[in-house]
Amino acid sequence: xxxGSEVRQNPANYLLAWLRTNMLIVTSHDYSQxxxxxxxxxHIPISIDFRELPDKKPPIDDIIRIVHSPTAPxxxxxxxxxxSVANLKKKFAKQKDGPKIEMILVEGKPWKxxxxxxxxxxxxYDQFSIGSYGMGTVESWALRLPVxxxxxxxxxxxxxxxxxxxxxxxxxxxxxxEHLITHPDLREEAARQGRLFCEEHHDIQxxxxxxxxxxxxVQRR
Numbered sequence: 253x254x255x256g257s258e259v260r261q262n263p264a265n266y267l268l269a270w271l272r273t274n275m276l277i278v279t280s281h282d283y284s285q286x287x288x289x290x291x292x293x294x295h296i297p298i299s300i301d302f303r304e305l306p307d308k309k310p311p312i313d314d315i316i317r318i319v320h321s322p323t324a325p326x327x328x329x330x331x332x333x334x335x336s337v338a339n340l341k342k343k344f345a346k347q348k349d350g351p352k353i354e355m356i357l358v359e360g361k362p363w364k365x366x367x368x369x370x371x372x373x374x375x376x377y378d379q380f381s382i383g384s385y386g387m388g389t390v391e392s393w394a395l396r397l398p399v400x401x402x403x404x405x406x407x408x409x410x411x412x413x414x415x416x417x418x419x420x421x422x423x424x425x426x427x428x429x430e431h432l433i434t435h436p437d438l439r440e441e442a443a444r445q446g447r448l449f450c451e452e453h454h455d456i457q458x459x460x461x462x463x464x465x466x467x468x469x470v471q472r473r
Contacts, residue, residue: 294466295410298390299456308396309372316433319356319373319397321366321388328379332422339426340433351433370395374439375432380419383407389416393450398442400428411453415445 318337322330337355344350356373358366370376376392376399378385383404392399393415403416417432419425432439452458 296459296462296466297453298387299459300387300390300394300450300454301456302394302451304367305391305394306368306371312372313352315352315354316375317354317356317373318375318377318429319358319370319392320377321358323359327381329381329422329425332380332425333377335422336426336429340430343430344433353433367391367395370397373397375400375429377401377425377429378416380421380425385416390450390454393446394454396443396447398432398439399446400425400432411449413449415442415449417442 320328320330320333322328325331334355337353341353344353356369358369361369370392374397376389376397378389378392378399378401380402383402384407385399385401385403389399389401399416400419401416402418402420403411403414408414417428419428432442
């Protein structure tokens with residue numbers, strides 16, 4: 253099994269592996285893989301073990317917490333996200349009984365600690381320039397957080413019901429976040445859809461069965 257970045261950086265290794273085994277599994281759904289090596293591989297989605305997740309934490313106050321992992325700030329649109337949150341804070345501060353919001357940036361922490369932080373948040377912002385999603389989004393869906401990001405047409409050709417709430421620039425991030433912040437019913441529904449989607453496509457037990465079927469198919473050839 254390999255991952256998208258490995259394929260793009262070392263396409264020759266990917267090709268040799270395919271020639272040796274006539275099968276390769278990738279967890280990403282990045283079309284740039286095919287452009288590097290001229291063919292595609294079997295796709296097994298990113299997988300998560302729901303048993304390892306903390307419980308979603310009940311609200312401790314009336315603050316809406318928006319979490320983001322700025323692992324690649326420019327690529328993920330972290331500056332645009334920061335600006336959006338700052339603008340909304342100013343806007344809500346001028347309103348009588350306006351909602352209170354907090355931006356939480358998660359980086360450089362152990363995985364379990366990251367999950368615990370996310371479990372106490374209300375919205376996850378991922379990215380808008382990449383057009384795909386990774387483990388951060390899958391974790392957030394599993395933890396019942398609405399995900400703001402962008403899924404391009406390639407991703408939606410795989411998953412037409414992908415519950416990512418699309419944005420494409422700073423203004424759309426701000427608009428989308430404001431809508432979620434001021435409509436708790438929409439947050440709840442987006443969280444519900446994300447969890448169901450995650451259970452259907454990213455449950456590790458389901459995907460282990462897919463891998464086992466692939467291995468069985470190869471062994472019987």
